[in-house]
Amino acid sequence: MSRRTVNNWKLIKGQPLTELDKKILYIQHKGHLVPSRKLIKTPEQIEGIRRSGVINTGVLDLIEKEIKEGMSTAAIDKLVYDYTVSHGAIPAPLNYEGFPKSVCTSINEVVCHGIPSEKEILRDGDIINVDVSTILDGYYSDASRMFMIGNVSPEKQKLVQVTKECLEIGMRAAKPFGFVGDIGYAIQKHAEKNGFSVVRNLCGHGVGLEFHEEPEVCHFGRKGTGMLLVPGMVFTIEPMINMGTWKVFIDKEDDWTVITEDKQPSAQWEHTFLMTETGLEILTY
Ligand code: MF3
Ligand code: CO
16 A cells, blocks of 8 residues: 555635545545546536436447347347437547447457458357447446347356346445455455456446546456545446456557457456445445
8 A cells, every 4th residue: 555645635715624534634634545626526517527427337238138149249239329329328448548349349359449340240059248438428437238149058157147246245235434455455355365356457447527537447456445434425336357367458559459369258247336425325326
């Protein structure tokens, strides 16, 4: 843990110190990283992110209904684009840092950021992550699910199931006034107990007013480290779990596609969460 105090929590001039101010200042003084005020969403902002999340969930429900063997990932991209735009929203990936499509589709050994293509056809036995992110009235939401095509091997089925459990366990490990590292610790323990590994290079993130905000939410690590979790924070948890090595590389052809170094399969599940007074609430159901 960084013992260097970063004074993120600033007092508002002319306003009396609240109980929340005192609590956060104390924790900051002890050397913990605390959020800036911008990371604590207002009720209005939370409602905006929630509405964005409803559309994001609608997209994933549509994909769940339509996905099948023989379909191209470009066809998935078209479903995402058409549904999102017809609901008055924008697919967040489209043109994000040059990303050319509306959704990420990541099959088997592709960890994440796979680019949909006419040439890529879903085959019997494939596992695919469809990662959907939506902008509605300027508010961002982000979630992904795994889909299994036809007859999937028991090993791949287990990977998909354990990865889903990692997301649920990470969610339960996040407590108000706990730390981001509590989440990563719990996820890593569950993944490794099952003989799998946790991708290190990519993490969850704050989300809501922008696509990627602070804090970085890694899926490995130590309890009591990383940023303090305060009610009103909105962030993703999105564990990428590999059957073999945790090491990955980026495809030089497109500069996006993240692939496992040993070409063994990888799985991922993701939700956008709101930290409440009692724990995490899913905003992408
Ligand atoms: N949806 C991804 C995430 O969970 C981000 C994808 S960026 C893109 O953070 F440009 F590839 F879409
Ligand atoms: Co995300």
